[in-house]
Amino acid sequence: MFGHVMEDLTPEEIAAASQLYAPLADRVRELVAATVLTEVPAPDVAKAIQLIEEATALLGTKAVEGSFGVRWTPDGKRRTWGNAIVGLRNPIAPPLDIRQRGDLTYADVVIGPQYEGPPTLVHGGIIAAMLDQVLGDAAVNAGVPGMTGTLRIRYNRGTPLGPIRVQSAVDRVEGVKTFVSGQVIVDDAVTVEAEGIFILPKAVRDLGDNPPPGILAPGD
Numbered sequence: 001m002f003g004h005v006m007e008d009l010t011p012e013e014i015a016a017a018s019q020l021y022a023p024l025a026d027r028v029r030e031l032v033a034a035t036v037l038t039e040v041p042a043p044d045v046a047k048a049i050q051l052i053e054e055a056t057a058l059l060g061t062k063a064v065e066g067s068f069g070v071r072w073t074p075d076g077k078r079r080t081w082g083n084a085i086v087g088l089r090n091p092i093a094p095p096l097d098i099r100q101r102g103d104l105t106y107a108d109v110v111i112g113p114q115y116e117g118p119p120t121l122v123h124g125g126i127i128a129a130m131l132d133q134v135l136g137d138a139a140v141n142a143g144v145p146g147m148t149g150t151l152r153i154r155y156n157r158g159t160p161l162g163p164i165r166v167q168s169a170v171d172r173v174e175g176v177k178t179f180v181s182g183q184v185i186v187d188d189a190v191t192v193e194a195e196g197i198f199i200l201p202k203a204v205r206d207l208g209d210n211p212p213p214g215i216l217a218p219g220d
């Protein structure tokens with residue numbers, strides 16, 4: 001299926017790739033925050049630009065074309081390393097380390113200054129994106145995954161930059177639709193509430209009872 005790439009990698013090879021690329025994304029994420037906040041003199045900014053250009057050119061000498069897609073192994077393990085919210089290789093991702101405890105799907109994350117909207121508060125669009133992902137993962141974890149069809153968000157109060165929890169749980173399933181709700185929590189108070197409808201797309205439904213292994217499995 002388009003964007004899904006099968007790779008016959010061993011767990012050791014996947015672990016090695018993770019150890020290689022996670023620190024790269026971490027350093028670039030730090031670079032983004034430093035870029036927002038720096039107050040060094042102009043010559044130092046010029047020098048930083050040059051170093052960044054060199055690093056970008058080096059990384060670009062061999063690269064995937066287009067997007068990373070979803071990579072999976074024959075045993076059904078999936079890697080969503082390019083994902084904008086959870087991608088291990090994606091410095092744009094906060095990143096969310098989404099976990100599961102019972103029926104609850106959640107992520108504890110520290111939101112940095114590069115996600116600011118109103119002064120000192122997390123941008124509402126970033127909050128929506130995180131909720132989209134965490135609600136979607138609740139559907140995946142419950143074995144009833146789907147694409148986001150509808151996402152409703154109610155911002156009750158501002159969410160300060162810093163440590164937050166994003167959490168979700170499946171409310172009910174109606175046919176191909178999974179209804180999920182979730183919240184953003186700061187210091188035990190709910191700042192944002194969300195409700196989503198996740199729909200198993202017709203293209204996947206048409207695969208019948210035997211979709212390719214991994215297509216409906218949780219990613220990491």
Ligand SMILES: CCCCC/C=C\C/C=C\C/C=C\C/C=C\CCCC(=O)SCCNC(=O)CCNC(=O)[C@H](O)C(C)(C)COP(=O)(O)OP(=O)(O)OC[C@H]1O[C@@H](n2cnc3c(N)ncnc32)[C@H](O)[C@@H]1OP(=O)(O)O
Nearest residue numbers: 132133136137145146147148149150175197199200201202
């Ligand atoms: C193509 C391969 C995709 C493979 C993925 C498969 C499953 C997902 C698996 C894993 C997902 C993993 C992680 C996901 C976690 C987070 C990721 C973040 C989520 C996103 O970032 S995701 C990007 C944003 N998202 C989109 O880009 C969606 C664009 N859109 C579409 O892809 C279609 O529009 C779709 C699929 C939504 C529906 O298409 P469709 O053809 O399957 O729908 P159809 O007409 O058959 O309706 C069937 C029933 O859903 C009702 N219905 C239809 N549309 C609705 C809507 N919008 N809201 C509420 N209900 C709706 C009908 O009323 C009917 O209801 P009823 O059965 O009661 O009559």
